[in-house]
Amino acid sequence: MPRLLSMGPNEREVVRNLEGELYIPLNAQDRLIGILILGQKLSQQLFTTRDLQLLSTVSTQIAVSLENARLYQREKQRAGELAMLYQSSAKLASELDLNLLYQKITEETAKLLQADAVVFLNIDDVKRRLSFQASTGLNNTNPQGIDLPVPQEIPEELSNYLRAENEVFIINDVNTHPVNRIRFFQQEQIRSILGIPITESGKLVSAIVIFSRETPRRFTDEEVNMALTFCRNAALAIENAHLYGIERKQRLELERLDEMRSNFFIAVSHELKTPLTAIKGAGEIILNEQGVNLDGPEAELFNIINRNVQRMETRIQELLDFVKIQSDTLQLDLKAEDVNQAIEESTTVNLPTLWSRKQTLETDLLPSPTTVMLDHNRFEQILANLLSNASKYSPRGSEITVETRIEDSKVIIDVSDRGRGVPPEFREQIFESYFRVENNTSGLGIGLSIARKLTELHGGQMWVSDRDGGGSTFSFSLPIEQN
Numbered sequence: 001m002p003r004l005l006s007m008g009p010n011e012r013e014v015v016r017n018l019e020g021e022l023y024i025p026l027n028a029q030d031r032l033i034g035i036l037i038l039g040q041k042l043s044q045q046l047f048t049t050r051d052l053q054l055l056s057t058v059s060t061q062i063a064v065s066l067e068n069a070r071l072y073q074r075e076k077q078r079a080g081e082l083a084m085l086y087q088s089s090a091k092l093a094s095e096l097d098l099n100l101l102y103q104k105i106t107e108e109t110a111k112l113l114q115a116d117a118v119v120f121l122n123i124d125d126v127k128r129r130l131s132f133q134a135s136t137g138l139n140n141t142n143p144q145g146i147d148l149p150v151p152q153e154i155p156e157e158l159s160n161y162l163r164a165e166n167e168v169f170i171i172n173d174v175n176t177h178p179v180n181r182i183r184f185f186q187q188e189q190i191r192s193i194l195g196i197p198i199t200e201s202g203k204l205v206s207a208i209v210i211f212s213r214e215t216p217r218r219f220t221d222e223e224v225n226m227a228l229t230f231c232r233n234a235a236l237a238i239e240n241a242h243l244y245g246i247e248r249k250q251r252l253e254l255e256r257l258d259e260m261r262s263n264f265f266i267a268v269s270h271e272l273k274t275p276l277t278a279i280k281g282a283g284e285i286i287l288n289e290q291g292v293n294l295d296g297p298e299a300e301l302f303n304i305i306n307r308n309v310q311r312m313e314t315r316i317q318e319l320l321d322f323v324k325i326q327s328d329t330l331q332l333d334l335k336a337e338d339v340n341q342a343i344e345e346s347t348t349v350n351l352p353t354l355w356s357r358k359q360t361l362e363t364d365l366l367p368s369p370t371t372v373m374l375d376h377n378r379f380e381q382i383l384a385n386l387l388s389n390a391s392k393y394s395p396r397g398s399e400i401t402v403e404t405r406i407e408d409s410k411v412i413i414d415v416s417d418r419g420r421g422v423p424p425e426f427r428e429q430i431f432e433s434y435f436r437v438e439n440n441t442s443g444l445g446i447g448l449s450i451a452r453k454l455t456e457l458h459g460g461q462m463w464v465s466d467r468d469g470g471g472s473t474f475s476f477s478l479p480i481e482q483n
């Protein structure tokens with residue numbers, strides 16, 4: 001039976017001990033996959049050439065069936081491994097806390113490769129140290145923070161050494177390797193190591209290391225490939241968690257700055273409010289009780305004081321509203337009102353702002369009353385903001401118009417000026433807090449963000465477009481109240 005020669009001496013011995021009468025090799029694709037051994041015939045007669053021919057035909061069929069069963073088994077196992085790989089990788093993707101992620105990576109790797117222990121290791125070339133980030137399956141109950149000094153025999157650049165095996169490093173038997181000088185391996189009775197490097201911008205920074213205890217383990221190609229695929233997914237999850245961590249830190253920092261700014265605004269507003277009230281009160285006393293000649297030069301001075309006190313009050317209120325809007329605590333007091341009437345009242349209040357720059361106001365309102373739900377003071381504030389901007393950003397003596405129209409069950413209010421207009425690239429940004437196209441006029445850059453938010457709280461929208469013939473048109477919509 002020449003085929004027996006392709007077996008190892010031990011296997012040959014076993015087969016011989018069976019003391020068969022006839023040995024039929026089972027070949028699948030020219031590979032010996034088994035031997036059919038027959039004992040004596042029941043008739044005690046010898047096997048004939050015909051028996052041999054018959055058995056040879058049967059043996060081919062048996063070999064094919066066996067091979068098919070083996071392939072099916074292997075495919076089934078591979079499908080199972082892929083499913084596990086997928087599940088384990090999916091578990092990582094949802095973890096954004098880096099420390100928990102490292103821990104999960106070690107646990108899932110151990111499950112996938114049925115490893116005795118797994119550690120997530122950081123590699124420090126300069127200090128020539130390996131330090132543990134997370135681990136599973138070690139005897140040492142608190143291995144986190146363990147530092148492994150690397151033996152001298154291992155070349156200077158540790159990371160190059162670890163990468164020498166091209167992608168993975170395998171130590172089949174620690175006992176015959178320089179790393180056996182590391183006490184940790186002795187304490188943990190580590191015999192075999194499979195390490196998968198994790199790189200950051202091409203530099204080896206860490207590794208997932210799989211340990212096997214007691215007897216040396218030979219990691220198969222399938223196992224190594226599975227570990228590589230899983231670790232690549234792990235590296236992506238780590239990068240993801242890193243980015244999330246950075247983004248979260250930045251977000252928290254921005255929130256902290258916003259809170260500081262809000263607190264500062266509140267403090268400044270309250271500090272300014274008290275002296276302002278005192279100035280206003282004193283002005284009124286002089287006007288009413290001390291008697292001021294309303295046609296004399298002091299009347300003009302009082303007007304200047306009053307106007308500026310008024311302006312400062314508006315600015316302070318703007319800051320306080322801004323803080324409320326930022327913290328989503330601003331609430332409206334809505335009542336049904338005719339929009340024409342609300343516009344007329346609001347524009348009247350704002351006329352002095354325009355007069356101070358010798359500008360005129362033209363209104364062209366809807367012919368019939370149209371009811372909208374309004375917080376009157378807030379509506380006045382929206383219009384005041386648009387009118388004061390229209391005045392501020394257009395020439396002295398120019399005309400400003402307020403028009404209304406109806407579109408899709410909404411009233412649209414257009415405030416147009418003949419000023420410098422808003423360049424198209426800034427038409428969204430001007431509604432963001434603190435954004436200003438230029439800094440050559442006074443202002444904080446928060447008025448429009450407040451006005452837009454107030455409009456949105458009314459269920460409407462605000463936008464800007466070019467005015468025909470130059471200048472800009474700021475428009476806002478309000479839903480019409482259906483009776």
Ligand code: ADP
Pocket residue numbers: 389390393417419420421422430435436437438442443444445446447448449472
């Ligand atoms: P502020 O006027 O205090 O700067 P706003 O939020 O009211 O803040 O306006 C933001 C920016 O939008 C202004 O700095 C200005 O550049 C631009 N802007 C607002 N209204 C007009 C307008 N009517 N014409 C041209 N630019 C304007």
